[in-house]
Amino acid sequence: MNAINILDLTVRYSDKLVLDQVSCAFKNNHLTALIGANGCGKSTLLKTINGNIRAQSGQITLADGQNTYQIDTKLLAKRISMLPQTPITPEGVTVKQLVSYGRAPYLNFLGQLSEDDKEHVSKAMKLADISDLADRSVSALSGGQRQRAWIAMVLAQDTETILLDEPTTYLDMSHQYELLDIARDLVNRHGKTVIVVLHDLNQACRYADQLVIVHKQTIYDQGSPKKVFTEQMLSEVFNLDARVIEDPESKTPMAIPRATRQTPTATLI
Structure with missing residues (x-):
């Protein structure tokens, strides 16, 4: 079953x-990585799915067949959540307060957190391993x-998708893998559908069940990394001359750029 279907x-x-x-589909309970060269439309696709951008034509439907454009904004926020590239942190906000903002679609007309809301906030901080940073x-x-x-x-928003x-941008290597482990865990242990834009192609292959490759404002290919991550794709989409080998640790495809021929330098006299 597909969590999200996109048509034209x-x-x-x-x-x-x-x-x-x-046109593409995102499978339910899968981690899908969106990859492609800079400026190809990956982030725009996410924002359109989330309802931040309105498409001129085409449709986006959820697993139950509902068109996202026909769903109330607050109801859609209970089904799809999004972390943008560069979120802006309000001044003076504590970690617990920030996490509680995820409950906004569920608040009553007074804007108060219920006991259920507080439970979701506590659970979310525990899953992200930041309970000790709450204050x-x-x-x-x-x-x-x-x-x-x-x-x-x-x-804390507790959505199915x-x-x-680009959640790993500006993070060092260890924190990148730590965050992707969390994303993978959300799928494996909590049944979520995760769609993530990644620039590191080897990380995308290691963590994703499915790749959706965006190229020249449309979909170049989609499928499992072993199926669609090819040397031809790397050349045509990324202008990259690379070998595709098996990652010795994860057994997933891995790109190794071929050595470029060095231009001889003049001998200084």
């Missing part, structure tokens, strides 16, 4: 065509801690 989606920014008749100011956290706090906010737009 076209998006423009003023006169600029960003997505051109995009810390978000602005005082390290990059990795801050990103986990934002992830916890998304988890989670969209992550």
Whole structure:
């Protein structure tokens, strides 16, 4: 079953065509990585799925057949959550307060957290391993801690589908893998559907069940990494001359750029 189906989606920014008749599907209880060169439309696709951007044509439907454009914004926020590339942290907010913002779609007309809301906030912080940071100011956290706090906010929203737009940007290597382990765990242990934009192709292959490859404002290919991550794809989509081998640790495809011939340098006299 597919969590999200996209058919003939076209998006423009003023006169600029960003997505051109995009059709693809995101499987339920899978981690899907969106990959493609810079500016190809990956982030725009996420924002359109989340309802932040309105498409000029085409449709997005959920597993039950509902068109996202026909769902009330608050109801859609109970089904799809998104962590943008560069979220802005409100001044003076603690970690617990930030995570509680994820409960906004569920609040009563007074804007008060119920006991159920508080339980979701506590559970989300535990899943993101930041319970001990609850009373810390978000602005005082390290990059990795801050990103986990934002992830916890998304988890508190308790949606069936989670969209992550380049969540590993600005994180060091260990924190990148730590965050992707959390994303993988959300699928394996909690039955979530996760769609993530990644620039590191080897990480995408290691963690994703499915790749959706965006190229020239449309879908180049989609499928399992072993099926679609090929040397031809790397050449055509990324202009990258690379070998595809098996990662010795994860047994997933891995790109190894071929050595480029060095231009001889003149001998200084």
